[in-house]
Amino acid sequence: MLKRILLILTALAGWFALLIQLPITVANSRAVGMSIIGGAIAYLSFFTILTNLLVATSLTCSLWPRSSWGGFFSRPVVTSALAAYAAMVGAGYSLLLRHVWNPEGLQKIADILLHDLVPLMYLIYWLIFLPKRGLRWKNALQWLIYPVVYLCFVLIRGGWSGRYPYYFLDASKLGYLAVASNAIKLLCAFLVVALFVVVIGRWMGRRYPDERKAVSKRSSRADAR
DSSP: OHHHHHHHHHHHHHHHHHHHHHHHHHHHHHHTTOOHHHHHHHHTTOHHHHHHHHHHHHHHHHTSTTSHHHHHTTSHHHHHHHHHHHHHHHHHIIIIIGGGOOOOHHHHHHHHIIIIIHHHHHHHHHHHHSOOTTOOHHHHHHTTHHHHHHHHHHHHHHHHHSOOSSGGGOHHHHOHHHHHHHHHHHHHHHHHHHHHHHHHHHHHHHHSHHHHHHHHHHHHHHHHO
16 A cells, blocks of 8 residues: 555656646746747756656556556566666756756746655655566666667757757857767766666565565555455
């Protein structure tokens, strides 16, 4: 029962934050001359938004574990990848972005939910309730595909529109050489986070295999009631 409660609360917090942030981003984009479609694209150009969208979608699909999407998002390699992405959102924001602005009102609420609360809740959910057996060292490298594709998208869009979601990826101001250096540093940092997630997953999978199964069985019985 506790597993299901945390799953639902995290999913609701994620969708609520995403819904709050969407009109704010579109309104800010419209204020600088962008169209509504351009504002929606700008909204989806943030790594934070995309990652929270993945987390909220995965948790929602997990409510129906026997569906094809529910089965996919319940795989340890997928849930652990999301844990790594969530950790990167929280750590990256605290280290690189928190000091550069001071949001207020609804933006402050969305900011806390998207960067702090939802990532933390998902990490707790992953750590306590989700199975982790079967993780491999190569998974950490495979999980780099998402941030690499994201960086390519940001740079291509930025080169075409002149707009970049983050100051450290702004090639129009920093130049492509500096942005490439920043991108490599970010990918290295992500690889460290991903490897740490694999280490935790492999250790817990070996040390607590019976406990993981017991928790899963208890949760299934509680859900059945």
